[in-house]
Amino acid sequence: MEKRTTKATKPPEPTQLIILKEKFKSELLERIAKGEEILRKDIQTNKDFKQLQSDYSSWHDYNLELLKQSFNEPYNEYRKSYSYTGNWSGMILRSGRTSSTQALKDLTNKFNSKINNLKKLVQKIDLLKSTEVEAANDDSHDEQKLxxxxxxxxxxxxxxxxxxTARFIEKLGFKPIILHEQASLGNTIIEKIENYSNVGFGVVLYTPCDTGFKKGxxxxxxxxxxxxxxxxHGYLIGKIGRKNVAALVKGDVETPNDISGVxxxxxxxxxxxxxxxxxxxxxxPLDMNKVI
Known part of the structure; x- marks a missing residue:
């Protein structure tokens, strides 16, 4: 009698990022900052609340798609965790209709739960497996990453x-990144600089904020x-290259005199x-007509 052979069940493929970790972190930080910006809006009227609901829905849907497309498994555990979190915020048995105040509180709690879920994911990005090999930090300053x-x-x-300066950058069609306006996530200043400086260009403002003298x-x-x-200034030169950094000098401010080519x-x-x-x-990509 012929023996029946059974095929071994192939274990599921482990969840892995299919984009660079730095890019994924940058995307999440932008989504967190966007969510916190929406939450800071002052809600006074029912129209304001309706707009908040609409903004939340758009923000939330984008996040779901981001978590879907960033991993080899579309419906992965990170997407599921984000999707489920906050769904029970404020959901308790109540008699009668929910007041507008309570509805706003429930949505705010849910919003904050989603933001906190993304923050936790940012904190463990370095532990995630990735199919993409992180490029070495050399002097080439890969243009694709900036x-x-x-x-x-x-x-x-x-x-x-x-x-x-920020308004001028916006006028040219670009987004100014000002450090104190970005989400901290409990990071130190140097960690915030690392997280938000994956840009193609840096502007350094040498303004007369201090005074000093040479000893003697x-x-x-x-x-x-x-x-x-x-x-x-020095950090940016080292990270994105000297040709991608410019310093604006206001008045007669002393500048470092031992750095050539700056x-x-x-x-x-x-x-x-x-x-x-x-x-x-x-x-x-710059339209010089916008400068005028």
């Missing part, structure tokens, strides 16, 4: 100059930028045109 629609802005305490020459006080500005643009002159030229030479 976001050419965003510009990272390093600034000190001069808020007016910061806002003027105490009477020769000079205007200086904040120490964090100088540090982040672009400094005086804000006393036609700095907007000069900055636009640097962006274009860095590979940003």
């Amino acid at each position: 976001e050419k629609s965003q510009v990272f802005i390093v600034h000190g305490h001069d808020d007016l100059t910061k806002l003027e 020459n105490e009477t020769d006080l000079r205007d200086r930028a904040r120490q964090n500005v100088v540090f982040e 672009v400094y643009i005086s804000m006393n002159k036609d700095w907007k045109l000069d900055l636009a030229k640097e962006l274009r030479s860095s590979g940003y």
